[in-house]
Amino acid sequence: MNLPGGSRHFQEEFSALRHQLLEMGAMAEELLRFAVEALMEGNVEKADSVILADRELDAMEVEVDEAGIHLLALHQPFARDLRVITMILRIANDLERVGDHAVNIAETVHHLGSAPSLLTRVPQLEEMARISREMLTQALDSFVRGDSVVAREVCRRDDRVDSLHESGFRSLLKHMADDPQLVGRAMSLILVGRNLERVADLATNVAEDVVYMVEGRSIKHGAGRREP
Amino acid sequence: MAETMRTQDLRVFFGDTEAVKGVDLEIPAAAVTSIIGPSGCGKSALIRALNRMHDGVPGVRVSGRIYLGNREIHDEGLDPVLLRTRVGMVFQRPNPFPTMSIRQNITFAPRRHGLVQKGEESSLVEMVLRRTGLWDEVKDRLDHPAIALSSGQQQRICIARALAVRPQILLMDEPTAALDPTATHRIEALLYELKRDVTIVIVTHNMQQAARVSDRTAFLDDGCLVEYEETDRLFTNPARERTEAYITGRFG
Numbered sequence: 332m333n334l335p336g337g338s339r340h341f342q343e344e345f346s347a348l349r350h351q352l353l354e355m356g357a358m359a360e361e362l363l364r365f366a367v368e369a370l371m372e373g374n375v376e377k378a379d380s381v382i383l384a385d386r387e388l389d390a391m392e393v394e395v396d397e398a399g400i401h402l403l404a405l406h407q408p409f410a411r412d413l414r415v416i417t418m419i420l421r422i423a424n425d426l427e428r429v430g431d432h433a434v435n436i437a438e439t440v441h442h443l444g445s446a447p448s449l450l451t452r453v454p455q456l457e458e459m460a461r462i463s464r465e466m467l468t469q470a471l472d473s474f475v476r477g478d479s480v481v482a483r484e485v486c487r488r489d490d491r492v493d494s495l496h497e498s499g500f501r502s503l504l505k506h507m508a509d510d511p512q513l514v515g516r517a518m519s520l521i522l523v524g525r526n527l528e529r530v531a532d533l534a535t536n537v538a539e540d541v542v543y544m545v546e547g548r549s550i551k552h553g554a555g556r557r558e559p
Numbered sequence: 560m561a562e563t564m565r566t567q568d569l570r571v572f573f574g575d576t577e578a579v580k581g582v583d584l585e586i587p588a589a590a591v592t593s594i595i596g597p598s599g600c601g602k603s604a605l606i607r608a609l610n611r612m613h614d615g616v617p618g619v620r621v622s623g624r625i626y627l628g629n630r631e632i633h634d635e636g637l638d639p640v641l642l643r644t645r646v647g648m649v650f651q652r653p654n655p656f657p658t659m660s661i662r663q664n665i666t667f668a669p670r671r672h673g674l675v676q677k678g679e680e681s682s683l684v685e686m687v688l689r690r691t692g693l694w695d696e697v698k699d700r701l702d703h704p705a706i707a708l709s710s711g712q713q714q715r716i717c718i719a720r721a722l723a724v725r726p727q728i729l730l731m732d733e734p735t736a737a738l739d740p741t742a743t744h745r746i747e748a749l750l751y752e753l754k755r756d757v758t759i760v761i762v763t764h765n766m767q768q769a770a771r772v773s774d775r776t777a778f779l780d781d782g783c784l785v786e787y788e789e790t791d792r793l794f795t796n797p798a799r800e801r802t803e804a805y806i807t808g809r810f811g
Binding site for chain 1: 766767770794795796797802803806807808
């Protein structure tokens, strides 16, 4: 009889996979933090370090994929084990994309140069950056603790980021209209806003996956998100 | 035609030991229902009760009700031998009649029950061998002993033999436990084909097999029905802790 959860072999590989995902999570959080700092400080070297480090995150995703597929193929797990492994595969993909958005943000530092004065006039962006980072951290915590209550809270916070995005976008349009010289830099910041909004979406995806992992039901696309 | 089966407070006693402890199970028609659970949980005792195989076995007592469609199978008017043509059984080890040819294995029961005219025997043999995917493999040696076939083919002969009396239900007690992976795959594919016309109940130790072949799964532990659900749900998100522990291997 095949008993995946009961074998020590499975347990060791399973906990190694979880560990790999958490390393990815820490890395994605770091990239995002560095990208936002580089932007705020107009620090080009810091921005370049994000672009370089993202390759490592990409490589980690490939490793998680391989380890996850290996566990599915060789141990054919069921129930919670199955849900955790399949969600780890999805979360790894989300984290890799968080890294891509961090890179996009870092790349705008070059366009903005070291005069990010416009940024201080759009406080929505800094607020979005703060909430998106918190959402990502909270989503990863909910994974570690298997806590679907916290995960649902992350999902609810996404609305706030969306409305900040909307208002920041309008504010930047207005700056462009008022001063055509700002068009290039304002466009860059619109892209920053777009990237931060996507990070919040990805943190929401991670949180939704945690709810599925814990409760075995999908809350994607608004289904059952408001419950418990 | 496929039929439903239903048990009500089914109990099976081996002497003083209660092996099945009051199981209520509704088996849908034209679907595969699998019964899983640890060794000694009462799976085989349960499935054997469904066509009265415990009848006359010393020290074994069965109580409760079992319905085939609307008919209680212990009804006085129902001959257990006739019941077993409606509710067929396939066992773990392939057991073709050892002295008979392939053809005789298949025609024996229908002939005995008067279910086939002499002139129709050949077409019956061809029909059930085609349904079990054996026709092309054995059509040139129908009069050879069935026992000379490979064990996977022998098991399919046993299924063909069971189908020859046009059962409504087919019970299978670990039908692939003694087969290699290729033969196992063939039997599993066959179940998928057969379930349109025959209700299938399969006992299996192999959870992956239950997950692959069945529409509903019953988890039995210590003689009790712990959980009975759609297979998809039971293996991704079981409702009971005990089921979760068993299917993820964290049992006991």
